[in-house]
Amino acid sequence: MIESIKSFLGYFFVTGDPMIYGADASIALASIGIVVVLTYFKKWKWLWEEWLTTVDHKRIGIMYIIAALLMLFRGGVDALMMRTQLTLPNLHFLNSEHYNQVFTTHGTIMIIFVAMPFIFGLMNIAVPLQIGARDVAFPFLNALSFWLFFAGAMLFNLSFVIGGSPDAGWSGYAPFAGAELNPGVGQNYYVLGVQISGIGSLATGINFLVTIIKMRAPGMTLFKMPMFTWSILITSVIVVFAFPAFTVALALMTIDRLFGAHFFTIAAGGSPMLWANLFWFWGHPEVYIVLLPVFGIFSEVIATFAHKTLFGYAVMVWSMVAISVLSFITWLHHFFTMGNTAPVNAFFSVSTMLIAIPTGVKIFNWLFTLNKGRIEFTTPMLWALAFIPNFTIGGITGVMLAMAPADYQYHNSYFLVAHFHSTLIAGTVFGIFCGLHYWWPKMFGYLLDERKGKWSFWIFMISFNICFMPMYFLGLMGMTRRMYTYPAGLGWTPINIVITIGAFGMGLGFIIMAWNIIWSAIHGKRDTTGDPWGGRTLEWTTSSPAPEYNFAHIPEISTRDPLAAMKEGKTGDLRKSSKPYEPIHMPNNSGIPVIMSGFMFIAGFGFVFEWYWMGIPGLIGVVACMIARSFVYNDHHYIPVDEIEKTEAATGRLS
Amino acid sequence: MSENQNQVMKQEHAGFPWKQVIGLVLSLALTFLALWIAVGLSLPVHVTLTIIVGLAIFQAFIQLFMFMHVTEGTEPVHQVIGILFGIYVAFAVVAGTIWILAYTI
Numbered sequence: 001m002i003e004s005i006k007s008f009l010g011y012f013f014v015t016g017d018p019m020i021y022g023a024d025a026s027i028a029l030a031s032i033g034i035v036v037v038l039t040y041f042k043k044w045k046w047l048w049e050e051w052l053t054t055v056d057h058k059r060i061g062i063m064y065i066i067a068a069l070l071m072l073f074r075g076g077v078d079a080l081m082m083r084t085q086l087t088l089p090n091l092h093f094l095n096s097e098h099y100n101q102v103f104t105t106h107g108t109i110m111i112i113f114v115a116m117p118f119i120f121g122l123m124n125i126a127v128p129l130q131i132g133a134r135d136v137a138f139p140f141l142n143a144l145s146f147w148l149f150f151a152g153a154m155l156f157n158l159s160f161v162i163g164g165s166p167d168a169g170w171s172g173y174a175p176f177a178g179a180e181l182n183p184g185v186g187q188n189y190y191v192l193g194v195q196i197s198g199i200g201s202l203a204t205g206i207n208f209l210v211t212i213i214k215m216r217a218p219g220m221t222l223f224k225m226p227m228f229t230w231s232i233l234i235t236s237v238i239v240v241f242a243f244p245a246f247t248v249a250l251a252l253m254t255i256d257r258l259f260g261a262h263f264f265t266i267a268a269g270g271s272p273m274l275w276a277n278l279f280w281f282w283g284h285p286e287v288y289i290v291l292l293p294v295f296g297i298f299s300e301v302i303a304t305f306a307h308k309t310l311f312g313y314a315v316m317v318w319s320m321v322a323i324s325v326l327s328f329i330t331w332l333h334h335f336f337t338m339g340n341t342a343p344v345n346a347f348f349s350v351s352t353m354l355i356a357i358p359t360g361v362k363i364f365n366w367l368f369t370l371n372k373g374r375i376e377f378t379t380p381m382l383w384a385l386a387f388i389p390n391f392t393i394g395g396i397t398g399v400m401l402a403m404a405p406a407d408y409q410y411h412n413s414y415f416l417v418a419h420f421h422s423t424l425i426a427g428t429v430f431g432i433f434c435g436l437h438y439w440w441p442k443m444f445g446y447l448l449d450e451r452k453g454k455w456s457f458w459i460f461m462i463s464f465n466i467c468f469m470p471m472y473f474l475g476l477m478g479m480t481r482r483m484y485t486y487p488a489g490l491g492w493t494p495i496n497i498v499i500t501i502g503a504f505g506m507g508l509g510f511i512i513m514a515w516n517i518i519w520s521a522i523h524g525k526r527d528t529t530g531d532p533w534g535g536r537t538l539e540w541t542t543s544s545p546a547p548e549y550n551f552a553h554i555p556e557i558s559t560r561d562p563l564a565a566m567k568e569g570k571t572g573d574l575r576k577s578s579k580p581y582e583p584i585h586m587p588n589n590s591g592i593p594v595i596m597s598g599f600m601f602i603a604g605f606g607f608v609f610e611w612y613w614m615g616i617p618g619l620i621g622v623v624a625c626m627i628a629r630s631f632v633y634n635d636h637h638y639i640p641v642d643e644i645e646k647t648e649a650a651t652g653r654l655s
Numbered sequence: 656m657s658e659n660q661n662q663v664m665k666q667e668h669a670g671f672p673w674k675q676v677i678g679l680v681l682s683l684a685l686t687f688l689a690l691w692i693a694v695g696l697s698l699p700v701h702v703t704l705t706i707i708v709g710l711a712i713f714q715a716f717i718q719l720f721m722f723m724h725v726t727e728g729t730e731p732v733h734q735v736i737g738i739l740f741g742i743y744v745a746f747a748v749v750a751g752t753i754w755i756l757a758y759t760i
């Protein structure tokens with residue numbers, strides 16, 4: 001009896017590594033700490049009523065960003081562990097199996113649990129405000145999307161202390177990720193954690209597509225929308241069309257692993273290559289899902305701080321449309337070397353190079369926006385300016401990789417690793433940091449400190465180059481990705497030392513940013529105007545932070561950049577209206593999203609361990625929540641006029 | 656567009672959702688029919704493929720008409736663009752996959 005309990009615990013918990021025991025202890029301590037603090041300050045009710053059940057897009061956005069920052073910390077620690085292991089030849093800081101798990105979780109977390117939720121957070125905060133709406137089209141679904149993402153992320157993160165992490169890379173290639181070669185729960189965590197959060201992502205795509213199509217302020221035609229909103233509209237279309245491929249691929253892999261099917265096995269007529277094919281059919285558009293929104297952010301920030309209209313508005317839009325169309329026909333370039341006919345490789349080589357054209361057009365548009373502008377070097381602007389050259393380097397090396405014959409040399413070398421980090425860090429990470437600093441006052445009503453912000457920018461940006469520039473050369477010298485150690489005497493050691501220094505420098509930059517967030521929460525400059533940057537778009541016409549209903553009167557739009565036009569005296573005051581206030585119709589809060597996602601987590605955990613006694617009741621709970629929701633008829637309320645007057649008077653809007 | 660239309664969308668309740676129930680039953684029936692044709696009958700491969708692709712297209716129309724409100728909406732241009740893009744993506748994934756995997760089969 002005791003023996004069987006012991007063997008169960010040995011299987012259930014990850015054992016044998018002191019770092020894991022440290023992680024166990026810190027997770028337990030942090031959980032106890034959170035419970036104690038909430039209980040001591042009697043904050044449970046506040047947490048439930050104000051945050052866990054909220055359907056307010058601004059609060060959901062803030063929760064997305066908090067979760068993404070925590071995940072960024074975790075993914076960053078993974079990166080530093082890998083870099084520590086690779087600093088010198090023949091180190092034994094991590095063993096090979098542990099290293100495999102660390103690079104797998106690093107990749108999956110950074111893409112699915114950092115880049116996407118961070119962008120979803122920023123678009124939740126900014127898009128309804130930019131189009132003059134009071135919430136998204138489906139506020140309940142929006143809350144559900146967030147909680148499904150959160151349940152998926154927590155399930156995935158549990159793997160490193162319970163059961164063992166996935167180790168087949170973030171792309172989870174068959175046949176290695178299949179049941180035969182990869183028994184145990186690790187890959188189950190991958191397929192189920194990513195699947196659950198993927199449902200949320202798909203719902204977010206639908207939600208923002210409908211919001212932008214249907215809920216724009218009167219007068220705001222599609223071609224008067226801010227560029228960030230345009231980028232989210234196009235991103236939403238890509239999400240809606242790309243994610244189903246991944247959903248299907250993950251479902252097939254789940255059926256393979258749990259129920260012994262043969263979609264991706266070599267035996268019984270399956271095709272391992274089909275996994276790579278379906279994965280990248282989602283995976284390549286996914287790259288643009290995390291890039292187009294930051295293109296939108298940079299367009300806003302560059303126009304604001306160059307004090308000029310964005311150069312080539314229509315061209316910017318059409319190049320994003322072109323990218324969205326082309327992004328669906330380039331996926332094979334991720335596996336040129338897997339064995340395809342020459343015409344296949346040639347086609348995908350050309351389609352990949354084509355996508356560089358609209359991207360290049362956008363780069364020139366940003367440069368022309370800066371040309372003869374009155375440039376103000378604020379922290380968000382620094383991130384945007386650094387993006388242009390750094391991202392261009394990543395883009396150009398991408399064109400090098402797109403040449404199929406040359407790719408046989410570069411494939412899976414550190415050249416590739418350097419390339420995609422140059423695009424994803426200089427693009428997505430710089431972009432989300434840029435957006436974070438830019439919209440922070442709109443989220444919280446105070447500004448992040450500029451001095452500390454600039455320190456974190458310069459340290460992070462320089463370290464990024466110290467880390468990833470040498471990596472191109474390391475790749476050309478023959479070091480391949482995913483090797484956990486290497487022998488001395490290949491000439492790789494000095495470069496690896498430099499790369500590790502850069503990686504820790506980026507960690508330092510992130511810590512300064514975290515310190516800036518904490519410091520500014522106490523000492524940050526208040527934003528009393530609602531327009532701290534001299535903004536051009538509608539989100540800066542309301543107070544900071546925006547009231548629950550966003551706009552007391554829905555603004556009427558006649559031009560692009562309506563706030564800039566107002567400041568130049570071309571239109572009337574957007575902030576004032578002679579009309580009397582009317583009661584505002586708002587959605588009610590609901591506990592169903594968080595409860596339903598809790599059931600989803602239970603179901604996911606059950607299926608990870610193939611405990612059907614746990615998984616099936618979990619799914620029944622999910623269905624019960626859907627049924628419960630369909631009987632909720634009292635799902636909205638009206639904010640009375642005197643409350644609106646009170647809120648507006650408090651912000652100084654009512655005279 | 657008046658101010659009210661811009662507010663959070665109101666739910667509408669209009670009787671029992673017969674259309675959705677019929678759509679659900681038909682979707683389930685077509686799915687199990689396809690499974691039975693593939694697993695239960697031993698027809699030649701190309702005949703099986705032809706039948707289940709036909710059933711899939713039929714099911715796509717059920718989705719469009721029963722659940723996805725393709726006949727509703729004020730701006731048909733959005734519907735047309737959406738459907739054309741959907742056809743493009745479906746063609747890319749199906750034709751692309753066949754072309755790519757032809758080498759390995």
